Amino acid sequence: MKSDIQIAQVAKMKHIKEIAAQVGIRENELELYGDHKAKLKPELWERIKNNKDGKLILVTAINPTPMGEGKTTTSIGLAQAMNKLGKKTMLALREPSLGPCMGMKGGAAGGGYSQVMPMEDINLHFTGDIHAITTANNLLSAVIDNHIFQGNELGIDPRQILWKRCMDLNDRELRFVVCGLGGKAQGVPREDGFNITVASEIMAILCLAENLADLKKKLEKIIIAYSYSGKPVYAKDLKAAGALAALLKDAMKPNLVQTLEHTPALIHGGPFANIAHGCNSIAATRYGLKLGDYLITEAGFGADLGAEKFFDIKCRLARLKPDAAVLTTTVRALKYNGGMDADTLVMPSLMFLKRGTVNLEKHIENLKKFGVPVVVAINVFPTDTAAETKFVLAKCKSLGAEAALSEVWARGGDGGKELAEKVLKTLAKKKSNFKTLYGETQHIKTKIETIAKKIYGAQKVEFSSKVLKQMDRIEKDKLDKVPVCIAKTQYSLTDDPKILGRPKKFTITISELRLSNGAGFIVAIAGDIMTMPGLPKIPAAEKIDVNDKGVIEGLF
Numbered sequence: 001m002k003s004d005i006q007i008a009q010v011a012k013m014k015h016i017k018e019i020a021a022q023v024g025i026r027e028n029e030l031e032l033y034g035d036h037k038a039k040l041k042p043e044l045w046e047r048i049k050n051n052k053d054g055k056l057i058l059v060t061a062i063n064p065t066p067m068g069e070g071k072t073t074t075s076i077g078l079a080q081a082m083n084k085l086g087k088k089t090m091l092a093l094r095e096p097s098l099g100p101c102m103g104m105k106g107g108a109a110g111g112g113y114s115q116v117m118p119m120e121d122i123n124l125h126f127t128g129d130i131h132a133i134t135t136a137n138n139l140l141s142a143v144i145d146n147h148i149f150q151g152n153e154l155g156i157d158p159r160q161i162l163w164k165r166c167m168d169l170n171d172r173e174l175r176f177v178v179c180g181l182g183g184k185a186q187g188v189p190r191e192d193g194f195n196i197t198v199a200s201e202i203m204a205i206l207c208l209a210e211n212l213a214d215l216k217k218k219l220e221k222i223i224i225a226y227s228y229s230g231k232p233v234y235a236k237d238l239k240a241a242g243a244l245a246a247l248l249k250d251a252m253k254p255n256l257v258q259t260l261e262h263t264p265a266l267i268h269g270g271p272f273a274n275i276a277h278g279c280n281s282i283a284a285t286r287y288g289l290k291l292g293d294y295l296i297t298e299a300g301f302g303a304d305l306g307a308e309k310f311f312d313i314k315c316r317l318a319r320l321k322p323d324a325a326v327l328t329t330t331v332r333a334l335k336y337n338g339g340m341d342a343d344t345l346v347m348p349s350l351m352f353l354k355r356g357t358v359n360l361e362k363h364i365e366n367l368k369k370f371g372v373p374v375v376v377a378i379n380v381f382p383t384d385t386a387a388e389t390k391f392v393l394a395k396c397k398s399l400g401a402e403a404a405l406s407e408v409w410a411r412g413g414d415g416g417k418e419l420a421e422k423v424l425k426t427l428a429k430k431k432s433n434f435k436t437l438y439g440e441t442q443h444i445k446t447k448i449e450t451i452a453k454k455i456y457g458a459q460k461v462e463f464s465s466k467v468l469k470q471m472d473r474i475e476k477d478k479l480d481k482v483p484v485c486i487a488k489t490q491y492s493l494t495d496d497p498k499i500l501g502r503p504k505k506f507t508i509t510i511s512e513l514r515l516s517n518g519a520g521f522i523v524a525i526a527g528d529i530m531t532m533p534g535l536p537k538i539p540a541a542e543k544i545d546v547n548d549k550g551v552i553e554g555l556f
Contacts (some may be wrong), residue, residue, distance in 0.1 A: 305424075375426050
């Protein structure tokens with residue numbers, strides 16, 4: 001059996017100008033990065049901005065398991081299938097981070113015969129967007145420390161600097177550091193730390209900015225620290241926003257690539273969903289809606305994280321109205337949620353499957369709370385039995401959700417036709433009555449409790465004394481009337497990754513609040529979630545190589 005990278009490397013790509021022409025993009029509206037990648041120029045937006053929007057379809061999933069559920073693969077395969085059915089369909093995805101590529105997860109460009117191309121480029125440096133975000137983030141850090149070194153006119157309290165440095169790799173050694181050592185000429189000693197780039201507020205800002213002018217406004221609003229007098233210090237106070245925007249000018253432009261079957265794909269922005277808001281950029285989404293009759297997009301990890309944030313943060317801030325949601329699941333993931341050992345998942349078991357469908361049930365219920373019709377995609381694996389898939393299909397029907405088997409990994413678009421037809425049928429028969437879960441003007445505590453109780457199923461939310469003080473400060477500064485982004489483990493509906501299925505009567509503990517004032521939301525840290533991941537015992541980087549001909553091997 002060929003690996004994903006082997007399938008990708010023998011595929012024949014069309015020139016990106018041909019892909020663009022399929023959806024009416026002119027050659028002079030492209031900024032070429034070789035033959036198979038391009039950025040979309042702002043001139044294109046000016047020409048198409050008054051076009052009618054296509055249908056917006058979100059692909060999400062149940063809580064992920066170590067085996068992977070194939071959400072990105074499902075998104076790509078569904079878009080390919082829609083085009084095979086004669087529907088003008090675009091795809092919008094996030095850019096992969098080097099952290100998981102070199103860590104545990106491996107590549108993030110789909111799999112099998114449902115991949116985006118060029119796979120190696122997308123997974124590694126791509127068009128340099130994430131590097132630009134890293135540089136902008138660290139320029140702001142440098143400006144902060146230089147301001148303190150040069151006399152500290154703003155009275156920044158070094159003990160209350162909120163802004164951290166970042167890098168796009170998993171490096172636990174950098175979570176907490178001391179910088180500025182070595183004498184007076186080397187800076188002012190203080191405690192600092194690193195986030196992974198995809199958790200940087202600048203990544204969130206880029207993904208939520210409407211255009212360059214909006215980007216600069218959001219950058220100016222970043223709160224970098226508090227002064228000795230307790231007042232917030234903004235990036236605009238350091239006169240840094242202009243330089244940051246200059247570094248991000250090209251990164252703001254969405255990237256156009258193609259799938260294995262030449263479906264146009266926009267890949268832009270990559271915030272994590274367990275520690276950020278988990279969606280591709282508003283800019284890419286808007287382009288896709290104007291260029292296609294249907295736009296397939298995804299939100300990271302399970303629907304309790306990615307989908308909730310897509311609806312409550314991205315759709316709210318961008319005034320988007322999703323038309324349907326596709327919930328990805330697998331038989332083996334449901335058996336795992338039912339308590340079956342990971343090493344035995346290839347064995348048939350209706351008992352564990354029945355136990356595990358409670359996780360699927362909860363996610364269907366949650367999606368319906370946002371007023372969107374739901375279609376379940378059962379991502380098929382060779383070890384699935386007819387009895388098992390039949391049971392899941394029947395379960396979905398009893399829960400009021402359309403469902404279809406998906407074989408897009410093995411068969412590409414042809415393997416997704418049944419799913420595509422169910423999605424089209426649902427769009428035709430069921431109207432979206434989209435609504436957000438809470439009002440952004442509600443109390444911070446109320447917003448957090450609403451998500452924890454209605455989406456996770458928590459009985460209670462506990463707030464640390466630190467959080468209560470942070471809450472008071474945010475409210476005192478009148479910066480609290482924004483959505484909430486809860487950072488928690490992706491593996492469970494709780495804040496404990498070991499608790500699977502559909503737990504009840506549990507407590508969510510909020511340990512810290514971080515105000516992403518520029519992005520326009522408050523991050524609430526639940527449990528022990530880290531904004532700088534570490535590498536596993538055997539990182540994926542050990543398997544990656546490049547041969548003497550320059551061909552990359554072992555990426556995925």
